[in-house]
Amino acid sequence: MTFKSIAVSAVASPVLRNPHVKRPQTLVHLLQSCISGQTHHLHLQPIHAQSIISGLRSDLFFNNLLLNGYSKSGLLGYAQELFERMPERNMISWSSMISMYTQHNREEEALCLFSSFRWSSSDRPNEFILASVLRACVQSEAFDHAAQVHGLVAKLGLDSDVFAGTALINFYTKIGGMDKAMLIFYELPVTNSVTWTAVITGYSQIGKSVTSLRLFNQMKESRVQPDRFVLSSVISACSALDFLEGGRQIHGYVCRNGTEMDVSINNVLIDLYCKCCKVRIARRLFDWMVVKNLVSWTTMIAGCMQNSFDLEAMNLFVEMSKLGWRPDGFACTSILTSCGSLMALQQGKQVHGYAIKAKLESDEYVNNGLIDMYAKCGSLVDARAVFDAMIEHNVISYNAMIEGYARHEELVEAFTLFNRMRSGSLHPSLLTYVSLLGLSASLSVIDLSKQIHCLVIKAGVALDLYAGSALVDVYSKCLCADDARAVFDEMDLRDLVMWNAMIFGYTQNAQGEEALKLFHQLCVAGMRPNEFTFVALVTVASNLASLFHGLQFHSQIIKAGLDFDPHVSNALIDMYAKCGCIEEAWMLFDSTRGRDVVCWNSMISRYAQHGHAEEALKVFQLMRNEDIEPNYVTFVGVLSACSHAGLTEEGLCHFHSMKDKYGIEPGMEHYASVVTLLGRAGKLQEAKEFIEQMPIEPAAVVWRSLLSACREFGNVDLGRYAAEMSILKDPKDSGPYVLLSNIFASKGMWADAEKVRKGMDYFGAVKEPGYSWVEVHKEVHVFIARGREHPEADMIYLVLDGLMQLIKVFGYEPDTTELLMDDIND
DNA sequence: ATAGGGTTAG
Numbered sequence: 001m002t003f004k005s006i007a008v009s010a011v012a013s014p015v016l017r018n019p020h021v022k023r024p025q026t027l028v029h030l031l032q033s034c035i036s037g038q039t040h041h042l043h044l045q046p047i048h049a050q051s052i053i054s055g056l057r058s059d060l061f062f063n064n065l066l067l068n069g070y071s072k073s074g075l076l077g078y079a080q081e082l083f084e085r086m087p088e089r090n091m092i093s094w095s096s097m098i099s100m101y102t103q104h105n106r107e108e109e110a111l112c113l114f115s116s117f118r119w120s121s122s123d124r125p126n127e128f129i130l131a132s133v134l135r136a137c138v139q140s141e142a143f144d145h146a147a148q149v150h151g152l153v154a155k156l157g158l159d160s161d162v163f164a165g166t167a168l169i170n171f172y173t174k175i176g177g178m179d180k181a182m183l184i185f186y187e188l189p190v191t192n193s194v195t196w197t198a199v200i201t202g203y204s205q206i207g208k209s210v211t212s213l214r215l216f217n218q219m220k221e222s223r224v225q226p227d228r229f230v231l232s233s234v235i236s237a238c239s240a241l242d243f244l245e246g247g248r249q250i251h252g253y254v255c256r257n258g259t260e261m262d263v264s265i266n267n268v269l270i271d272l273y274c275k276c277c278k279v280r281i282a283r284r285l286f287d288w289m290v291v292k293n294l295v296s297w298t299t300m301i302a303g304c305m306q307n308s309f310d311l312e313a314m315n316l317f318v319e320m321s322k323l324g325w326r327p328d329g330f331a332c333t334s335i336l337t338s339c340g341s342l343m344a345l346q347q348g349k350q351v352h353g354y355a356i357k358a359k360l361e362s363d364e365y366v367n368n369g370l371i372d373m374y375a376k377c378g379s380l381v382d383a384r385a386v387f388d389a390m391i392e393h394n395v396i397s398y399n400a401m402i403e404g405y406a407r408h409e410e411l412v413e414a415f416t417l418f419n420r421m422r423s424g425s426l427h428p429s430l431l432t433y434v435s436l437l438g439l440s441a442s443l444s445v446i447d448l449s450k451q452i453h454c455l456v457i458k459a460g461v462a463l464d465l466y467a468g469s470a471l472v473d474v475y476s477k478c479l480c481a482d483d484a485r486a487v488f489d490e491m492d493l494r495d496l497v498m499w500n501a502m503i504f505g506y507t508q509n510a511q512g513e514e515a516l517k518l519f520h521q522l523c524v525a526g527m528r529p530n531e532f533t534f535v536a537l538v539t540v541a542s543n544l545a546s547l548f549h550g551l552q553f554h555s556q557i558i559k560a561g562l563d564f565d566p567h568v569s570n571a572l573i574d575m576y577a578k579c580g581c582i583e584e585a586w587m588l589f590d591s592t593r594g595r596d597v598v599c600w601n602s603m604i605s606r607y608a609q610h611g612h613a614e615e616a617l618k619v620f621q622l623m624r625n626e627d628i629e630p631n632y633v634t635f636v637g638v639l640s641a642c643s644h645a646g647l648t649e650e651g652l653c654h655f656h657s658m659k660d661k662y663g664i665e666p667g668m669e670h671y672a673s674v675v676t677l678l679g680r681a682g683k684l685q686e687a688k689e690f691i692e693q694m695p696i697e698p699a700a701v702v703w704r705s706l707l708s709a710c711r712e713f714g715n716v717d718l719g720r721y722a723a724e725m726s727i728l729k730d731p732k733d734s735g736p737y738v739l740l741s742n743i744f745a746s747k748g749m750w751a752d753a754e755k756v757r758k759g760m761d762y763f764g765a766v767k768e769p770g771y772s773w774v775e776v777h778k779e780v781h782v783f784i785a786r787g788r789e790h791p792e793a794d795m796i797y798l799v800l801d802g803l804m805q806l807i808k809v810f811g812y813e814p815d816t817t818e819l820l821m822d823d824i825n826d
Numbered sequence: 827a828t829a830g831g832g833t834t835a836g
Binding site for chain 1: 829832836
């Protein structure tokens, strides 16, 4: 557009229909009221045109006013043309233009104009021009240039001016030179709320929010009235510190002060409440706000996402779009995270499409969010495509991608990327290691775990809560409870997750008593156990078959209101069944809502273990009636039920249906089960042939199943073969030696039995001693076969001898034919 | 001259 088009529009303007308006003095008033009004951009052009007609073309004062109006309306082109045509310019004209360019992020033009000013005018630049120029330098990150301008400011003696001084403070704040900024600040003879805001936000930005709050107090002491800018800055400092009480006080002040309607203040308040986990309060404030902007919506969505209110975040995102808001990169990043958490691939893809349309493809946050979303939804190929399309990667891009591979156990991909990251200039963060440790934990590879731990130590970063519990977890899963405990003890700070990891670690390592001890310490430390703690504890009770503990935990679970948690329910059902209370287990199972496949599996397996094969199969039928898809573990239970009950045909039928009907590839446990099934039916040869036809390499457990059957039916030849195969696979396991030796002993083949015993020593296999335990008055007493460790061993054996003699009187005769020689010689 | 919102892990 040119001045010609302005003139055309002037003719049609309703504002100028009144002839009085055309007088110069009236035009000035009209312009002034336009600038302070809301719709100035509509009237500026007609007024401009009229001013030319009314002879104001060369009026410096009027032109400066117009320049100001165009600048406020963002009509840069008109301002530029006017400025060029002005026959006369003063400091105000230059200053308006430079500050306009700066405000609209046209730093280069601002600096260029400053050069022409110095070139064409002999006047010294005033404090306003210098402040604008400094801001332009800072915005365009031309810090060297800014330092030169500082020199000029000092030369002109303007460094004690509030405007120039504040701009300088802002410059040093941006480059992290808080000391220098404070030096300038203390030299200023006059300060106002703008100056204070600059230093307060400066400290917040370098993470020293406490200093920000201290400065805010100093500001109030020096009787400077806080404005909405400082207030938002200070609230944001409170939010960074999780200082809810402080934030609330300022919220109260804001309400008394009359700034409660300010959008920005409310935005930071929403942020504060969300960061302090008060999402409901934040949401109420958000709903109450009459005027909202894009930041209000984004803050609310981010707050929901950060507190795992993912569905609410999604709804807000849809709502804002419907209301016509165009979500920016910030909103997209947050919503992508929520899509990932909800595994909402479809919605995630829609956001991806929108992001492309909205030209957000170069936003690193959005890209990282996309990687995370696709990885969480299981689309690793798409995640990688986004990753590869990025020009530059940061640590988060790598971490999100590595975490995706780790979660899906893509070992090679994860470590290839990890090495690529290390060979570049990017340093892996603790988060990277946490992901890799998670992978290592799910694979339970101790060497790998230790190597990663070494890298963490070499990196020289102190463990945080995440890394600490990841290490506790990985060592527990690798069956190194002592190493896990060493990490646990080394931590300065422990949260509930860490305690749970250690308690669960002991559970996995069959050190139930240590787990119980730790639970006691947890309570002493004033922590409140959650569903994870109770799952571990109930599992301990289950492993120890201690109904006493199980009942106690169950009542604590009810008190804590956690009895409807599906994982807790599963653990309880398992515990009751393990403790022999199969009916209680069934009752609990029956009353559980939303039973998942794990729940059904545990009921099936437990019935099978108790020899209630019919019940187990009935539950399996019920499960299918309820359309619950059986999985790998389900069939372990079903096959075990069939083999216990001698249901050979039915068992084989289920075995075949596994792959044919449900598409589940049978694993070692299933093959072993079928061998047991055939073996129990006496079909030893068939069992052997079955093993030989297995599509996977039979593990020791499969041969041992056959061996057990051979022992049952006294088949020496096949038994010998099965034992050899089993020992070949796992020489350290004492089981096959014992079983084979038993076969020989039962046939009176003592020399062969002796040979097997020697072979056992040769391979270093040690028979695990049998344990038994009894619980008396909340204390578990453990006994090893023939052990004398118990403090009252003498008395116990005395009573035992008495009992033996008593049962012999009633006609009991111990069966010694199948005992190991070891036992006979004893 | 000054303020406010975003990503990865146990």
